[in-house]
Amino acid sequence: MIGMSVIIDKEKCIGCGFCASMCPDAFELKDDGKAHVKGAGACTSCDVKDVAKGCPVGAITAK
Numbered sequence: 001m002i003g004m005s006v007i008i009d010k011e012k013c014i015g016c017g018f019c020a021s022m023c024p025d026a027f028e029l030k031d032d033g034k035a036h037v038k039g040a041g042a043c044t045s046c047d048v049k050d051v052a053k054g055c056p057v058g059a060i061t062a063k
């Protein structure tokens with residue numbers, strides 16, 4: 001979402017791909033097997049907070 005700050009805790013991330021499948025414009029999995037923020041402002045169709053809540057290890061902070 002625009003104006004949103006999204007942080008991924010790389011230590012916690014298990015690379016499950018949930019966030020990237022939910023919001024491919026905002027998240028992507030990279031070669032390190034971890035999710036990366038592609039563009040916090042790229043997500044316009046869903047609420048990043050819902051994606052953060054769905055992360056199985058609580059690695060996403062969105063505020």
Ligand code: SF4
Nearest residue numbers: 013014016017019055
């Ligand atoms: Fe990593 Fe969480 Fe995204 Fe899964 S949903 S890839 S554990 S940040």
